[in-house]
Amino acid sequence: MSEYFQSFIDYVAARNPNQAEFIQAVKEVSSDVIPYINEHAPELINLKLLERMVEPExxxxxxxxxxxxxxxxxxxxxxxxxxxxxxxxxxxxxxxxxxxxxxxxxxxxxxxxxxxxxxxxxxxxxxxxxxxxxxxxxxxxxxxxxxxxxxxxxxxxxxxxxxxxxxxxxxxxxxxxxxxxxxxxxxxxTGVLTGKGPAWGGSFMRPEATGFGLLYFVERMLYENGDSLKGKKVAISGAGNVAYYAALKAIALGAKVVTISNSNGTIYDESGFTLEKLDYVNSLNRNLEAYTARYAGEYHAGKKPWQFTCDIALPCATENELNEQDAELLLKNGCICIAEGANMPCTAEAVEAVLRSDMLYAPGKAANAGGVAVSGLEMSQNRLGQQWPADAVDNQLKKIMHDIHDTCVHYGKNKHGKINYLKGANIGGFIKVAEAMKSQGLV
The missing domain is CATH 3.40.50.10860 (Leucine Dehydrogenase, chain A, domain 1)
Incomplete structure (x- = not known):
């Protein structure tokens, strides 16, 4: 890494002591963005674009x-x-x-x-x-x-x-x-909040958006690499909104979902979850162990989903839930893709391990953007005084997720054709914001 990278990280760490999560996120982004700046836009260094970007307004x-x-x-x-x-x-x-x-x-x-x-x-x-x-x-x-x-x-x-x-x-x-x-x-x-009920200014598809969007991204990513979701075994962490709708869409696209989890443990159902089973999980109020009294499945107290064999891992719970050992185990068991449904659910060491391998990796800032995308569409509907039908919102969501995928490919593909989706997301997201900040002056 360049001298600028190290000096920048030291600067951020000194100004934000004891803020480990924030510094982790800044390191991850700047490790891709700073080499891009050095090569393509060195004038941004003197404008201190990154230094301004890490300081909240x-x-x-x-x-x-x-x-x-x-x-x-x-x-x-x-x-x-x-x-x-x-x-x-x-x-x-x-x-x-x-x-x-x-x-x-x-x-x-x-x-x-x-x-x-x-x-x-x-x-x-x-x-x-x-x-x-x-x-x-x-x-x-x-x-x-x-x-x-x-x-x-x-x-x-x-x-x-x-x-x-x-x-x-x-x-x-x-x-x-x-x-x-x-x-x-x-x-x-007024449209001051999004995620409102559909009867009072909300958008259809908002509850489904993050989970559905995650699967639209994964579907497009696999297609780019000559594969599909059909027949794939999917492990999902979490038992909340994102995990539920990610599971629903995965099943609809032909995959088999085999795990659901919370902070207490994991349900493993080798035969795969169905809509009926997922709705029952929702009714358990975090008592996932009760699932085994009705359905043939295993409950593993204190265990994560990543110990089970799967083709695709979707961490949908919280930050830093999937560590380096988890990533190594997934690799060993033949997992071909990790896509983040939560924000930064993989530790920095886990991401490094995945990037060293041939496994596909979709970072949360790209793969779970469906939620904020439909929130943005809700803002548009509020301004217009309209409510669009669910299928129209879903079609726009799918298009946005496919466009995000293509941006990641554009900025993340190397000369050998391998795609680093994390690099593509970081650089693709940075460029637009940097241009806007540059145009708006020193503010």
Whole structure:
């Protein structure tokens, strides 16, 4: 790596101490982007484009005070990281989880820059959330928390400023409570949040978008390499929205899904999941072991899905869930493709191991961009005062994912014809944002 790369990483690490996730994301992107800058656009070094890109335009932290069902005062910390607005209003999800901190949100917001750029839609990048755990809380507690959270957040967002969406711990229920409070405070029915219910300004296909988009990308990637999903054995981590719809689409495209998991363990069903089985998993409320009482399958407490033989691995749970040992085991067992349904679910060491092999690797900033793509389409529908039919949204989603794939191929293919999808996504996402920042001056 160049001297500029090392000095840049040292600079970022010094300015962001104890932010391991953020520094990991910056290293991954800059290891591809800096060689490209050195070769094709050295003038960007003096403009300090990357140095500006890693610095959030605005970081907001605030106190969230609310009353639980036992009339006890609870205090959480809320955040919004408004990372980059070169291409449009800040866009990115809200995450409610006890693991939320500034490092996690900055890594997610930084990744969002490139993901949103790749969609081709006019979207800036942001991320936010709180260290609030909705698990085990009543609907009334979640409503009170969301109302308190929005009472501070509302002054920082708007349909042309910052348009949050959902993420881990923030689904349609939470978006509804947040939107209701925004509307109460502003007396304004506007497209300030995406992921809304279809009856009140939401887009069809938004719940399915990330999982479906992931499979559209994988389908196109396999086609590019002379293969298809038909007959492939697929291992999926997670048991939430992304994993569910990824499994549904994989089955519809002719693959056999053999695992579903959560943080407690993994279900392995050698005969493959069906829609009926997946719906039953959804009804178990995290008690995956109960699956084996109804269906012929194995439950492995404390185990990840990556120990089982598969052709395609789809990590759809959370960051850094698939490590180097997992990657080596997948390679040993004949896996031909890892595609990320979550944000940065593979550790840096796992990615390095995969890139050294012949395995296909689809990074999250490309492969899981379907969620933000349909969020962008929801923003368009809100501005027009329209609601497009589900098949029209699905067709646009598929086109966007195929276009992202082709961008990755364009910037990631070497002279021998091998495609590095990570490199292609990083460079392809960077170029558009860099040009916009350069055009807009020193801001």
């Amino acid at each position: 605005r970081t907001i932290s605030f106190r969230v005070v609310w009353l639980d069902d036992n009339q006890q005062v609870q205090i959480n910390r809320g955040y919004r990281v408004q990372m980059n607005s070169a291409l449009g209003p800040y866009k990115g999800g809200l995450r409610f989880a006890p693991t939320v901190n500034l490092s996690v949100l900055k890594f997610l917001a930084f990744e969002q820059i490139f993901k949103n750029s790749l969609t081709g839609l006019p979207l800036g990048a942001g991320k936010g959330g709180a260290d609030f755990n909705p698990k085990g809380r009543s609907d009334n507690e979640i409503m009170r928390f969301c109302q308190s959270f929005m009472t501070e957040l509302y002054r920082h967002i708007g349909s042309d400023t910052d348009v949050p969406a959902g993420d881990i711990g923030v689904g349609q229920r939470e978006i509804g409570y947040l939107f209701g409070q925004y509307k109460r405070l502003q007396n304004n029915f």
